Amino acid sequence: MKVINTKIRDLFIFEPKVFDDDRGYFFESYNKKTLDSLLEKEYTFVQDNESKSSYGVIRGLHYQLGPFSQAKLIRVVQGKVYDVAVDLRKNSPTFLDWVGVELSAENKRQFLIPKGFAHGFSVLSETAIFQYKCDEYYHPEAEAGVIYNDSSLNIDWKIKAEDIKTSPKDLLLPKLEGAKMNF
Numbered sequence: 001m002k003v004i005n006t007k008i009r010d011l012f013i014f015e016p017k018v019f020d021d022d023r024g025y026f027f028e029s030y031n032k033k034t035l036d037s038l039l040e041k042e043y044t045f046v047q048d049n050e051s052k053s054s055y056g057v058i059r060g061l062h063y064q065l066g067p068f069s070q071a072k073l074i075r076v077v078q079g080k081v082y083d084v085a086v087d088l089r090k091n092s093p094t095f096l097d098w099v100g101v102e103l104s105a106e107n108k109r110q111f112l113i114p115k116g117f118a119h120g121f122s123v124l125s126e127t128a129i130f131q132y133k134c135d136e137y138y139h140p141e142a143e144a145g146v147i148y149n150d151s152s153l154n155i156d157w158k159i160k161a162e163d164i165k166t167s168p169k170d171l172l173l174p175k176l177e178g179a180k181m182n183f
């Protein structure tokens with residue numbers, strides 16, 4: 001597996017080793033020992049999630065607060081998304097910086113987002129099936145977020161404004177300046 005560093009510490013992109021043959025392909029989509037040895041940090045994931053969305057959907061920017069903050073290991077098994085992680089770690093030299101990466105069934109790239117980040121994605125293909133591991137369980141009482149179009153973040157979601165579809169809940173998320181950030 002190839003590890004690609006980003007401009008934000010502890011935020012990594014992975015490219016798995018894919019074994020192609022005349023039947024198709026095989027790759028290890030998750031191997032704890034490999035991950036821990038490459039990162040010199042142990043992640044213990046406890047919950048797998050999957051969502052399917054259509055073109056133009058934006059889910060996020062979401063995170064869980066306090067002791068329920070989640071690290072996520074993300075991949076796309078059908079279609080293509082633009083995935084974004086925003087550094088909300090107050091002591092980080094890249095506080096409020098963000099990184100975006102295209103994840104697709106074709107590129108098989110994975111995105112490892114540590115605790116303390118807001119996360120969201122936009123769907124660039126007709127549909128996308130999105131799968132991710134979390135190292136903390138779902139705690140709705142600890143959910144928080146930032147509105148996807150916050151002007152200070154100025155994220156280009158790679159879709160036309162008129163095509164954007166979000167949940168009513170996400171449209172009520174605060175701007176960055178009003179967001180809770182206690183992790």
Ligand SMILES: Cc1cn([C@H]2C[C@H](O)[C@@H](COP(=O)(O)OP(=O)(O)O[C@H]3O[C@H](C)C(=O)[C@H](O)[C@H]3O)O2)c(=O)[nH]c1=O
Pocket residue numbers: 049051059060062063119120121138167
């Ligand atoms: C996240 C979650 C949700 N749910 C239930 C709650 C709702 O009834 C339903 C849909 O939840 P929601 O609209 O919050 O789903 P997303 O908008 O995809 O939320 C996720 O999207 C962004 C991109 C994330 O990174 C988070 O993991 C998560 O916030 O699933 C559960 O039962 N367990 C869960 O872990």
